[in-house]
Amino acid sequence: MRILLATDGSGSAGAALDFLLGFPFPAGSEAIVLSVIDGKTFTEDKDLSDEQSRTIRETRDMVQADTEQFLAGEAERLRQAGWAGSTQIRYGDPAEEIIRAVEEHDADLVVLGSHGTSGVKRFLLGSVSDRVLMYAPCSVLIVKQPAEEPVSGTDDRWRILLAYDNSEASDKALSLCASLPLNDRAEVQVVRVMPMVTAYRQDIRQQLNTIWQQKKLAAREALDQAVQALRWSTSHVSAELREAADVSEELLDIADSTGADLIMVGCKGRSAIQRFLVGSKTNRIARHAHCSVWAVRN
Numbered sequence: 001m002r003i004l005l006a007t008d009g010s011g012s013a014g015a016a017l018d019f020l021l022g023f024p025f026p027a028g029s030e031a032i033v034l035s036v037i038d039g040k041t042f043t044e045d046k047d048l049s050d051e052q053s054r055t056i057r058e059t060r061d062m063v064q065a066d067t068e069q070f071l072a073g074e075a076e077r078l079r080q081a082g083w084a085g086s087t088q089i090r091y092g093d094p095a096e097e098i099i100r101a102v103e104e105h106d107a108d109l110v111v112l113g114s115h116g117t118s119g120v121k122r123f124l125l126g127s128v129s130d131r132v133l134m135y136a137p138c139s140v141l142i143v144k145q146p147a148e149e150p151v152s153g154t155d156d157r158w159r160i161l162l163a164y165d166n167s168e169a170s171d172k173a174l175s176l177c178a179s180l181p182l183n184d185r186a187e188v189q190v191v192r193v194m195p196m197v198t199a200y201r202q203d204i205r206q207q208l209n210t211i212w213q214q215k216k217l218a219a220r221e222a223l224d225q226a227v228q229a230l231r232w233s234t235s236h237v238s239a240e241l242r243e244a245a246d247v248s249e250e251l252l253d254i255a256d257s258t259g260a261d262l263i264m265v266g267c268k269g270r271s272a273i274q275r276f277l278v279g280s281k282t283n284r285i286a287r288h289a290h291c292s293v294w295a296v297r298n
Helices: 011-022 050-080 094-105 127-135 168-179 199-208 210-230 247-258 280-288
Strands: 002-006 030-038 084-092 109-113 139-143 158-163 186-195 237-244 262-266 292-296
Touching (some): 002 011, 011 109, 011 139, 030 094, 084 094, 094 109, 094 127, 109 127, 127 280, 158 168, 158 247, 168 210, 186 247, 237 247, 247 280, 262 280, 280 292
Parallel strands (some): 002 030, 030 084, 158 186, 158 262, 262 292
8 A cells, every 4th residue: 555644744644654654554555755835935025135035045945955854754664674675855835735745646545634733613615625535536534643642553452433325435535544454453433324314203204114124124135244354353343323414413412422543534525627526525524523534535
C-alpha cells in the first residue's frame, strides 16, 4: 500500500504519524511524508521594497530549512519502524498540493490529522482535512486524538467499527478491512443501521410491515457473510443490526459507546472527471466522530 502522510508539524499531525506506526497496515507498505508550505505567506508583491522582498526570501529559506529538518526526523521514525519511504516539500495551497501529490504518486491512501476543538461536543475537521476528504481521488484516513487518551499503540487491540450496508461502497470498505493483517491486534464490529421513518409514529407501522421484516432478514444474512469474510483477517469479529431515524448519528453513538479507535466507511462517489465527492453519511461521520475515520474509495 502506498500511503501519503501529510503533516504540518502540529500535534494532530504527530498523532497521524503515531497512528501510521501503530496500525497493522499490509507488509511492504511505503510512506511518502509530505509537508506543504502555504505559498501565500511568501508571495512577493511588486509594490514591496527590496528590503521587504529580501526579508520574505530569507524567511522562506528559513522555513524551508526547518521543514526539511522536521521531515528528516519523521522519515527516521518511519525507517526505524521498518517502513520504506521518502519526504517531499511543496509550496502552494495545502489542500490542493496534497491532492496533486496523491495523483502524482498514485497513492492508495492519504493520512492526515484533524485539528480538534475541545469546547464542542465532537471534533470538527479543519478546512484542509475537509477539502482533502471531499476531493482526493483515493481513500482518506483522518486521524483524531482524544483529548485525554493517546492514540492506540502497538500493544493495544485496535477497536474498529465497520459501517456496512451491503452497498458497493461498503463492500469496498469490507474488502479493504479483510485484507489488513489484523490478527489479534484488532477487533472489528460490523454494524448495519437501517433507516426508520419516525414521523407520525411511522416507525411502528414500518417495523410491523412484512417487507421490512424481509429486509431485516436479508440485512442479517449480509452481516453474517461480512463476518465470515473478516475472519480471514482476525477472529475477533462481531456484528450488530440496528434501526434508527438517523443512520450517521447512530453510528457515531455506537462508536462513542464502544470506545472505537477507528470508523471505516465506504465512500460513494460521482464521476472521475469531477473527482469522487463524499456522500452525506461519510461527510457527517468524518466531521463529527471523536475517533479516527477511514473513508474508503476504490
